Amino acid sequence: MSGENGRVAVRSEMRWNGWGDPARASDLPRAVRMLLPLLLGRPQKPATAVNLAEVRVEPSALLDGDLQALTAVVGAEHIDTADESRIRHAGGRSTPDLLRRRQREQASPDAVVLPGSHDEVAALLRVCADRGIAVIPFGGGTSVVGALDPDRGAHRAVISLDLRRLSGLIRLDEVSGEACLAAGTAGPEAEALLAAQGFELGHYPQSFRYATIGGFAAARSSGQNSAGHGRFDSMVTGLRVATPTGDIDLGRSPGSAAGPDLIRVFLGSEGIFGVITEVRVRVHPVPRERVLESWSFADFSHGVDGLRQVAQNGGGPTVIRLSDEAETAVSLAQVGRIGKALAKGASIVTVYEGDGIGERRARTSEILMTAGGVSSGASGAEGWLDGRFDGPYLRDSLLDAGVFCETLETATTWSNLHHLRAEITAALRGGFAAAGAKSYVMCHVSHVYPTGASLYFTVLANLRSDPLEEWAEIKRRVNDSIIAAGGTISHHHAVGRDHAPWLEKEIGETGVRILAAIKRELDPTWILNPGAVIMSDRSA
Amino acid sequence: MSGENGRVAVRSEMRWNGWGDPARASDLPRAVRMLLPLLLGRPQKPATAVNLAEVRVEPSALLDGDLQALTAVVGAEHIDTADESRIRHAGGRSTPDLLRRRQREQASPDAVVLPGSHDEVAALLRVCADRGIAVIPFGGGTSVVGALDPDRGAHRAVISLDLRRLSGLIRLDEVSGEACLAAGTAGPEAEALLAAQGFELGHYPQSFRYATIGGFAAARSSGQNSAGHGRFDSMVTGLRVATPTGDIDLGRSPGSAAGPDLIRVFLGSEGIFGVITEVRVRVHPVPRERVLESWSFADFSHGVDGLRQVAQNGGGPTVIRLSDEAETAVSLAQVGRIGKALAKGASIVTVYEGDGIGERRARTSEILMTAGGVSSGASGAEGWLDGRFDGPYLRDSLLDAGVFCETLETATTWSNLHHLRAEITAALRGGFAAAGAKSYVMCHVSHVYPTGASLYFTVLANLRSDPLEEWAEIKRRVNDSIIAAGGTISHHHAVGRDHAPWLEKEIGETGVRILAAIKRELDPTWILNPGAVIMSDRSA
Known part of the structure; x- marks a missing residue:
């Protein structure tokens, strides 16, 4: 039905069963390989990864009439029913996603459809609503919370709506510092287009190299420069959205009291209310200068005190992040400083970009020194900066070496931060111990606010026979411990399907009723990303 | 039914037919009295104001059964059916509100009910939903957009739900810098409670002396210190809300990706979805220092350039506001510098509070000088600071002197600011001219963002025979010109009933459908503030 062989030429694809550029996949750094047996004992050999060609998917459930109707909107060349494309759109990049890709039988969407304009998105949604086909909006494919699972809900078929053709800088208002970007624009492409005009968006989550502007908005992303530029929520000044029952164009002014801010209804909606097609964002001139500095602290607790005071003082670094003792040790090992890795202590990385660096750094340094910090120069921060998008490559190498590796994150107030961290750590350690596995839990704080901060955990464990089930x-x-200890179920990974059962515990029955009411109004047949955010069984 | 004489002892009341403390009402300053004939010609004598005792309201439409049911929740002493209280809760403080209060026949709510707790609010909403009684949540009574009109909607009666008994500091988390305040706490009371613990909220809209914390949240207020502390939206970290169909408690963490931010559904909801009973806010230490400085610019346009660069640079003043030539002239006249008032030019007021004032001021001054500004010392800024809450008193004096005076506001991007200002100015001048009245239009910019700013207009005109109808x-x-020229229908006054007909032009039919869907879910019998924000005829 599409092209000569049912395939569409696409831009550089990620590894289908791992992260990023296949050419960059690599073995574990030697120091990490040495460290792992000390932390976790001897690894088990993992299940052998299957090749893409060995994976079996069900035949596409789309009927000829469906394909004709979709073709009428986007043309045959933009409908892809080849097994490879369907498998490549079968999920995101959580560790469970990657473990599932080692299996021979896999669920997948029935086709990948690539609209070329807002109007085509709107028309596709009408076609799918009429015909009862579920739609999973797909940006960079980097979800780690199951937001891309090919879930049909109550429908007979499901398509992956790949937005890569909605790409580019639509408008730049240099005076106002506002850019309008097509939703399918990937991070590096957006920054390159803006940089050509002297501007930067400055949103760098770990998924930056693949994730899209629309995905940042739909999932309420938070980037590494959040101390300086805020989370993605705060960068968005306008949205254009297609829903099955009508379009909406939001964001007339930078501040407004014209009723509730409906932009916020779509930020974090993860495609369940509509498909974001254009995003207007605040941009700033490309920074001319960058200064890096690392700090050592006796322990995590002293580091938190310093971090809190920097956040509450304001006007500090562009990036500030604190690694606990366990993460600091492994980070040092990674960059080959294995000797230092045995030293106790926590570490802070600071990066300053933009104007007034001297003043901001002086103010921040004074606070960190008073909190007990000792400057350790630029090299630690440089190491972080160089490798800041490479964590997922390391995870692939660990999985191949038989080491389970996954991340999770939350946030809370400063006064509750230590309690929440202790509860989550206990839940992780206790959980792996109950499964008979050794584990190593690391934590960092990478997003700070005046009233609180995020907590980001990385856990390593020796793989057992059924890691998917054990990890579940x-x-x-x-998740239970996060809710019980007062954290949010996600600070920046979002809800997807993985966290949906906990959302009601966070926002209450009334909160879920609000989301379901909006869903029923905009998507009455519940075709959009069924099962994500709010569970399908709440459908009217 | 309530107390011995149907009245409830209440805290210091505003003038029933004007602004603020009756003891502070005063004549026009001499310089303004001299200036007015030059600007507007000889004033017409206004309609004589009636006394409160002369006002006639309809008998309360509440049935004995209603009063019994309400009494069962709050007790007889907290239900007030006296004419005076009903008249005092009959609306807000827009100029049309004040003009209506010069009439003998006035609409009013059928009773004023004063709940003492969140649970009482929730119980009252259930009683009113069961019995078909509309509910107008009432904080400080300072709305200028008709949000407090005693509109019954489709119901047989309407009560004013006065939240003054929900007052006080519920919790203060000193480490996190987060305070939980009861929604009925008035601005000065909130600041006094926080100051006793060394903290400040720092939200100072012109309505500060009377408006409440819940009102700030419900109406998306923006205060004079918005350059330093942001609009009220950005201060709110949590909300507790009672709706007719269930409670909701929001705000687990300072940042979250746990679905859309539902706090934002209630900020700006103006009581149509539920009644906000508690508000958690970010607070900061009481500033130890304050520095004031005024600046003169050749014209408004140069001033805007300076303002924009300060806003886009960040880390500047706590307050920054620019008055155009017309407002600068009248401000100078008000403080007795009538000679200077004839000089051309625009003026900027800056106020710096908190830490790092030296650096922030140096950076700001350099930008303003480069933009063509000339420092004019502290006195102009001191004059503004002294009188910053007194504008409404001046309006009362003007109305008494036969001068119509009203304000309105909007916001847009920096690149659209001059166009929008010109269109609104033309609409105002043209409108008054068509009505045969002379007018004087002043404008200031008092809320700045990286991507744009607010525009606030004050218009003076000689009163005609039917000012209410002419002004309408x-x-x-x-409003048509604001929408046509790309502005928002309100930057911080909100929607109420006055702006409701224009909201759909701003957020589109899909936007109004979203609001109506939430409304139907939370308030299915449409008892809450019917006609505000979204028009009642959209009720399901």
């Missing part, structure tokens, strides 16, 4: 049970424990 | 027509012209 441990993750349940962890 | 002029205001329609202005």
